[in-house]
Amino acid sequence: MYQRNRIYISPEEQEKIKNTRILIAGAGLGSNIAECALRLGFEKISICDMDNVEHSNLNRQNYTSVDIENSKVESLFSRLKSINPNAEIHYHNVFLTENNCSEYIENIDIAINTIDFTSNAPFIFDEICLKNGIPILHPFNFGWAGCVFVINKWSESLNSIVQNDIQPEVSIVEHIIQNCKSDVNLLWLRDVLQTFKQEKGESSPPQLAPASWITAGICANLLFKLANNKPTKIFPNFYLLTAN
């Protein structure tokens, strides 16, 4: 299945990612990332989420209308196994919390944190991963832009920009806008943020398919780098890609 990866990926690197165990915490944006990582060659993937698929997810997440009202993790498991029946895919129909995180990060090499910012769970998750020496990717969907933070023992923590915020997403977007390279035009993101703030948290943040796709591509690339001990930018620096 992976012969067209040749030249870009050496046989040793391919073997390395095959045996690197990744945990995808959250099967929303995580559903896009899981498929891209599997097709690159990550064959040991665990997924945690307790949501069911909703019709409003289909504008960007990796589900179909047949999956609506079914468990996200079971739907994603089926999709991944249909692509590579030999892959070791494990799923847990569970919300990760302060109390249960630890058991799911046992025997994991890299974590991807896409847990909703509706509780302190994403922050606790990072803490427990770091205590166990596990690096974390934090991917974000900014509509037309894909964005990923790498958190490890040398990086800052997400808490350094998000302190007791009711809407951490707002602080994260502001961090991006203030610190992105000067040749990247993010005026459109500034406008979207302005409108979103006026909604005062009445609705979930808007998200588009292009950012989910771009973010999945970035994450698969960074998983490859981390698995093979290649350097990456670390938070508060970040990866931001957009064609907008």
Added chain:
Amino acid sequence: MYQRNRIYISPEEQEKIKNTRILIAGAGLGSNIAECALRLGFEKISICDMDNVEHSNLNRQNYTSVDIENSKVESLFSRLKSINPNAEIHYHNVFLTENNCSEYIENIDIAINTIDFTSNAPFIFDEICLKNGIPILHPFNFGWAGCVFVINKWSESLNSIVQNDIQPEVSIVEHIIQNCKSDVNLLWLRDVLQTFKQEKGESSPPQLAPASWITAGICANLLFKLANNKPTKIFPNFYLLTAN
């Protein structure tokens, strides 16, 4: 299905892309682009290809092991309809050639040219589209980097960098390396190109999932811009995104 597109996309823009008819010529990389475009809201999609799915496609294209040996366009049709049963998806199990191109670009607004460079078909396709006032996207998979050219009546044509080349992909990669922004590190792509040249055309170019995902995200964004008459870079300028 598209309510989470709010703020980023106005109701008028959403209606516009719903009714914009796109033709995807080639269901390899086109298979990734089709799904991203559909989830963004392009509901009128035609696809042309005559290949069947091969096992070696699964490292990056939008097919599963169940699809192997089946027609790409029929497999992709089923996937797209399962996501949005109301979308108008048409497929043609045909290779586009100088002689048959014209009939498939009738009633099309934007074309995506992912036809293999094994004949002059991709160049003829562009010519006929331009004669009919149809802009074309040319997406490319460069492993860790997604790349897209926009060709329209004001742009140069792909012929300006590829003249009677046996391997047009090589000239295209060289154009990218020579003209990319100075802060983008493409040394890895230069190395891959070197090794690929040494193979002397014995194998198809290597391709990775991350570039397919990133390219699909770029294409969906550019389709949105073209459909809504927003400005884009045009060839010989290009879109190139990578986290590598």
